[in-house]
Structure formats: C-alpha cells, structure tokens
Amino acid sequence: xxxxxxxxxxxIDNHPLVLDGLxxxxxxxxxxxxxxxxGQAQTGLELACQVRPDVLLMDINMPKLxxxxxIELFKTQIPETRIVMLSMxxxxxxxxxxxxxxxxxxxxxxxxxxxxxxxxxxxxxGKTYFSSGVFxxxxxxxxxxxxxxxxxxxxxxxxxxxxxxxxxxxxxxLGISQATAETHRKNLKKKLKIATTAGLIRYAxxxxxxxxxx
Amino acid sequence: xxxxxxxxxxxIDNHPLVLDGLxxxxxxxxxxxxxxxxGQAQTGLELACQVRPDVLLMDINMPKLxxxxxIELFKTQIPETRIVMLSMxxxxxxxxxxxxxxxxxxxxxxxxxxxxxxxxxxxxxGKTYFSSGVFxxxxxxxxxxxxxxxxxxxxxxxxxxxxxxxxxxxxxxLGISQATAETHRKNLKKKLKIATTAGLIRYAxxxxxxxxxx
DNA sequence: GGTCTTCTACCCACTTCTGGGTAGTCCCGG
DNA sequence: CCGGGACTACCCAGAAGTGGGTAGAAGACC
Numbered sequence: 001x002x003x004x005x006x007x008x009x010x011x012i013d014n015h016p017l018v019l020d021g022l023x024x025x026x027x028x029x030x031x032x033x034x035x036x037x038x039g040q041a042q043t044g045l046e047l048a049c050q051v052r053p054d055v056l057l058m059d060i061n062m063p064k065l066x067x068x069x070x071i072e073l074f075k076t077q078i079p080e081t082r083i084v085m086l087s088m089x090x091x092x093x094x095x096x097x098x099x100x101x102x103x104x105x106x107x108x109x110x111x112x113x114x115x116x117x118x119x120x121x122x123x124x125x126g127k128t129y130f131s132s133g134v135f136x137x138x139x140x141x142x143x144x145x146x147x148x149x150x151x152x153x154x155x156x157x158x159x160x161x162x163x164x165x166x167x168x169x170x171x172x173x174l175g176i177s178q179a180t181a182e183t184h185r186k187n188l189k190k191k192l193k194i195a196t197t198a199g200l201i202r203y204a205x206x207x208x209x210x211x212x213x214x
Numbered sequence: 215x216x217x218x219x220x221x222x223x224x225x226i227d228n229h230p231l232v233l234d235g236l237x238x239x240x241x242x243x244x245x246x247x248x249x250x251x252x253g254q255a256q257t258g259l260e261l262a263c264q265v266r267p268d269v270l271l272m273d274i275n276m277p278k279l280x281x282x283x284x285i286e287l288f289k290t291q292i293p294e295t296r297i298v299m300l301s302m303x304x305x306x307x308x309x310x311x312x313x314x315x316x317x318x319x320x321x322x323x324x325x326x327x328x329x330x331x332x333x334x335x336x337x338x339x340g341k342t343y344f345s346s347g348v349f350x351x352x353x354x355x356x357x358x359x360x361x362x363x364x365x366x367x368x369x370x371x372x373x374x375x376x377x378x379x380x381x382x383x384x385x386x387x388l389g390i391s392q393a394t395a396e397t398h399r400k401n402l403k404k405k406l407k408i409a410t411t412a413g414l415i416r417y418a419x420x421x422x423x424x425x426x427x428x
Numbered sequence: 429g430g431t432c433t434t435c436t437a438c439c440c441a442c443t444t445c446t447g448g449g450t451a452g453t454c455c456c457g458g
Numbered sequence: 459c460c461g462g463g464a465c466t467a468c469c470c471a472g473a474a475g476t477g478g479g480t481a482g483a484a485g486a487c488c
Binding site for chain 1: 229230236237324325330377380408410412416
Binding site: 365366367368390391392393394397398401 | 464
C-alpha cells in the first residue's frame with residue numbers, strides 16, 4: 001500500500017454488536033477505512049475478493065466456518081491481505097494455529113481499541129502484531145509445539161468423547177476395536193499432557209472440536 | 215424518567231472493545247446518552263451512584279464480580295435503574311438467575327445493535343425486554359425447573375469433577391469418604407439426567423460452575 | 429530403500445466408575 | 459412431632475478406564 005493512503009479494513013465477526021462497534025470506533029480514525037463488514041467467513045470472503053482490503057480483522061470463533069479454517073481460504077484468494085485474528089481466548093492452540101495458517105496478528109478482545117488500531121497499522125506495514133499475552137504463549141509453545149496438533153482420527157475420538165461416548169461406543173461408531181479407541185485416547189492424553197477425561201473435554205471445547213453425533 | 219429526556223445509559227463490560235463499540239454505536243442515537251462506561255462491576259457501581267443512569271447495560275461474564283451477583287448490588291444501591299444483561303450465552307441458568315435477581319432485560323450479544331436500542335427503549339419505559347431465543351428458554355425452564363438446582367455440596371463435587379479430579383481425590387479434598395463422593399456424583403447424574411462424566415463437565419461449563427482448586 | 433507418522437490392535441495388572449441398594453444424622457418447615 | 463431434603467457412609471458385582479508395553483500395515487517424505 002502506498003503511504004498516505006487509508007488503510008482499508010474488512011471486519012468479520014458473527015456478533016453484530018462487535019462488528020458495529022468496531023466499525024464505529026475505527027471510523028473515528030481518519031487513516032483507517034472500514035471497507036466492509038461480514039457476519040461470517042463465507043460472505044466475508046466474497047466481499048474481500050471485491051474490495052481487496054489491506055487488513056482483515058476476523059473473529060476466531062465463528063459458527064459455520066471457523067476463523068482458523070477461514071485463514072487458509074483468504075490466503076489463497078487474497079494473499080496480499082494481512083489477516084489479524086480477534087479472539088476471546090488466549091489458548092495456545094488457537095494462537096499457534098492462527099500463526100501457522102498465516103495470520104499476521106492475533107489480538108485478544110479484551111485489549112483496548114487503541115491497541116487494535118496499533119495492530120492494524122502494524123500489520124498494514126507488513127509487520128506482525130501480537131498482543132502482549134499472546135507473545136508469551138507463542139514462546140512457551142516454541143519448546144513443545146510439535147507435540148500437540150492432533151491427527152484427524154484423534155479429533156474424531158475427541159469429538160465422540162465430547163459427546164460423552166465411552167471407548168466401547170466410540171469403537172463401534174468408528175468401526176474400530178475398543179482397544180484402538182483406548183490407544184487413541186491414551187495418545188491424546190500423552191500428546192496433550194492432559195491426565196484426565198475432564199481435561200480432554202475442556203480441551204475439546206476450548207479448541208473448537210465439534211461434537212460428533214454419528 | 216420524563217418523556218423527551220435522553221435515556222441515560224451506563225455500560226459495564228470487561229471488553230474495552232465491546233464497551234467502546236457499544237458507546238460509539240449508541241451515541242449515534244440522539245435519544246440515548248451514554249453517561250459512563252466501566253470495565254468491571256465495582257467501578258460501574260460507584261459510577262452509577264453518581265450518574266444515576268436510567269438503564270444499565272451489563273455483561274454477564276466478568277472476572278471479579280460476576281454480572282449476576284452484581285445485579286443485587288445495583289438493585290440495592292440504585293433501585294430505580296433498570297438493568298439489562300448482555301450475554302454470549304443462552305444458557306438457562308444465566309437467564310433465569312438474571313431474571314430472578316431482578317434484571318429487566320436479557321439480550322444476547324449476537325443480536326443486532328438495533329435490537330439493543332429497542333431493548334434500552336423498552337426497559338427505560340418500565341417494561342422488560344428479552345431477545346427472542348431468551349424467552350423460549352425462560353418458558354421451557356418453567357416446566358422442569360425444580361428438577362435441576364443443585365445443592366451446594368453437589369456444586370462442590372461438580373467443581374472438582376470439572377477440575378478433573380477422581381472420586382477419591384474429591385473425597386480427600388472435601389474431607390469426606392470416597393463412597394460419599396460417589397453418592398454425590400450418582401445423585402448429580404440422576405438429578406441432571408446426564409449419564410456420562412463428559413456430560414457433567416459440559417453441564418458445569420454451561421452453567422457457570424467454577425473449577426474448584428482447593 | 430529407509431524413516432516416520434498414522435492407524436490399527438493386542439497384552440496385562442490395576443484402579444476407578446457404575447448403578448443398584450440401604451441407612452443414619454441433622455436441620456428446616458409445617 | 460413428623461416429613462423431607464441434604465449430607466454422610468457403606469455393600470456389591472460388573473463395567474470401564476489407566477498406563478505400561480509391543481507391533482503390523484499403509485502411506486508420505488527424502
């Protein structure tokens with residue numbers, strides 16, 4: 001982007017409240033222009049293809065298409081747009097996935113609006129921006145990062161676990177042996193360094209694993 | 215309040231983003247005046263005592279003093295102020311507690327800003343306002359409400375369960391026998407009609423049971 | 429071709445949970 | 459004073475989960 005131009009920002013958040021609020025706030029800054037808002041990733045993507053924003057501010061928790069999955073779509077469709085994720089959570093998983101998927105920034109929703117503006121300016125300038133707490137999380141994750149992304153199968157197991165299924169039922173559902181289901185569960189615990197089932201449930205809920213019904 | 219006067223609104227939310235956004239949006243309506251904002255219930259209360267707002271818009275999820283507990287404080291200090299709770303959750307528990315504590319309205323954060331304005335107008339007029347989904351929840355709760363309130367002890371157990379404790383550990387922590395802990399857990403399941411531990415965890419998370427550390 | 433990961437599956441001993449009871453004490457409200 | 463809820467505690471047999479292994483097949487990567 002040329003210096004002196006307004007920074008074109010696109011907002012995506014499923015809370016109209018946040019969307020309108022953010023828009024209203026950002027519009028008080030004359031070097032920032034909100035070129036569009038969307039309530040979900042899908043419509044946001046279409047909009048983005050038309051308006052080609054400099055910066056995309058996107059909520060990480062969205063129903064249909066999660067923010068994290070959406071990052072990839074945006075990166076392929078409009079690679080020049082810098083993506084900043086907005087989140088309520090400072091969870092490792094979210095943060096590192098976002099970064100790994102190519103987000104240029106990650107800010108928590110409890111930061112001040114000034115900080116959001118800084119974030120927008122910073123990423124528009126080609127740099128990356130992470131709110132204070134986030135950076136720490138990234139650093140600590142550096143050490144043991146290879147340990148936690150789950151395999152698809154493990155996600156299946158976690159989804160069923162979340163639904164309250166026992167190993168036996170999980171095995172039946174997935175058409176595998178009970179022993180295998182147990183193995184997967186063991187691996188999950190080892191991998192995530194979570195000792196208890198309760199912990200796994202919380203992990204699943206925190207990390208957007210969806211309840212498997214099948 | 216006299217007709218023709220602006221509706222004085224006080225906002226309390228621990229997310230500066232929501233706070234600023236809401237303020238910016240509400241200020242575009244000339245019959246509404248945001249007389250103050252606060253990031254937590256405590257400071258909000260002090261502020262409210264000074265400015266005597268007509269309507270208080272308060273987030274239900276706040277760290278120190280939860281929004282629900284705060285309702286009572288506000289009701290005693292400034293009974294004339296109408297309270298509208300803002301929440302991300304449509305959980306029965308939250309909604310019914312809010313209403314029982316004396317909230318005049320309950321709106322979900324995923325509603326449009328227009329609806330928020332309607333809510334403010336409605337409660338300022340002495341009526342109550344509940345966003346669509348909320349009313350249903352209240353009604354359904356009417357039928358089977360006696361079935362689920364937990365006893366304090368059961369909440370303790372649930373909190374520890376949430377922390378991933380086994381019956382044995384729970385028993386030690388609470389200074390009771392393991393058998394008793396098991397009995398409580400059984401009663402919880404029976405009472406809530408939840409068969410699995412995973413289900414209990416989700417229930418606990420949904421209903422604001424906090425993780426016991428002790 | 430060798431290495432690595434993923435998914436599968438099994439062994440074993442041990443612990444924990446489950447679901448069905450019963451039952452005593454305490455305290456509150458009618 | 460009696461009923462009922464809350465909290466406590468125990469019995470039991472069977473089901474489920476834990477934690478430690480090992481290991482083969484398939485596919486990906488170099």
